[in-house]
Ligand SMILES: [Fe+2]
């Protein structure tokens with residue numbers, strides 16, 4: 342909200358620029374330069390950009406793309422874990438898992454709402470997801486083969502998500518930053534339940550320990566890929582950092598995640614499947630092995646083990662939910678009609694008694 346004053350000043354300046362054509366770069370509409378200056382100043386001063394503030398078209402488009410991909414990942418991410426709700430080994434585990442999957446639906450809602458503040462409706466975004474024009478995180482195209490996968494997803498996938506998302510709480514766009522605060526709190530619970538689940542398995546029977554180890558072996562590398570391509574191949578990174586949408590590079594965040602996970606794996610009594618993983622005294626970080634980026638690009642192109650299944654199930658859920666959306670819209674229309682009639686009545690009564 343701190344941008345209000347700066348933007349008000351820019352509006353006044355822009356209005357002057359419109360009348361005397363000053364402060365206008367060649368090819369720009371009169372006044373745009375003043376708005377751009379106000380935007381740049383606000384971003385540089387760590388102020389938040391709010392929905393009614395002027396912003397460059399490319400900033401808006403970048404945010405819509407990123408928030409949409411994030412929202413899609415939240416709702417597609419419900420599928421691999423929901424797969425285990427009916428087979429959770431105890432009532433306690435089932436209740437925890439259901440709460441977690443519901444949280445992910447909630448995260449989707451906050452994020453679609455954040456995208457709406459940028460002028461892009463949920464219908465449009467869902468349509469793009471269903472037609473393959475927008476992506477979701479590739480991690481959810483891997484199958485959940487055993488109960489231990491629920492633990493590995495919580496510990497590693499939600500853990501990687503937190504590493505990525507904590508800096509987004511300081512994102513320059515207000516509604517996105519504020520949504521991330523709540524999301525990160527819930528993601529911490531997800532990470533902890535996964536860790537605790539794996540710990541129970543790791544300390545259980547030999548077969549349970551082996552199941553936990555197998556899940557970690559399969560989820561480790563895809564989790565590292567969640568941070569996106571290496572910095573020198575990441576097309577959007579530099580501009581996003583300049584706009585303070587992003588605060589750290591993909592490689593920085595990936596390194597941070599590896600450094601966090603190594604001691605946690607030790608406490609779990611599990612190993613990370615990387616023979617090259619070693620502490621580097623000089624760098625003060627862990628070195629780790631080469632990531633198979635061919636696999637990443639293949640999964641991204643749609644050739645992962647579950648791409649087809651995930652999107653088919655999503656489309657089906659959307660179609661099956663049509664009656665709920667229609668009922669909600671009809672109810673809302675009736676409600677607003679009733680309110681309108683009530684307001685008219687009280688207005689008429691007011692006149693009658695006046
Ligand atoms: Fe989430």
Ligand SMILES: [Fe+2]
Nearest residue numbers: 445499528531
């Ligand atoms: Fe989560």
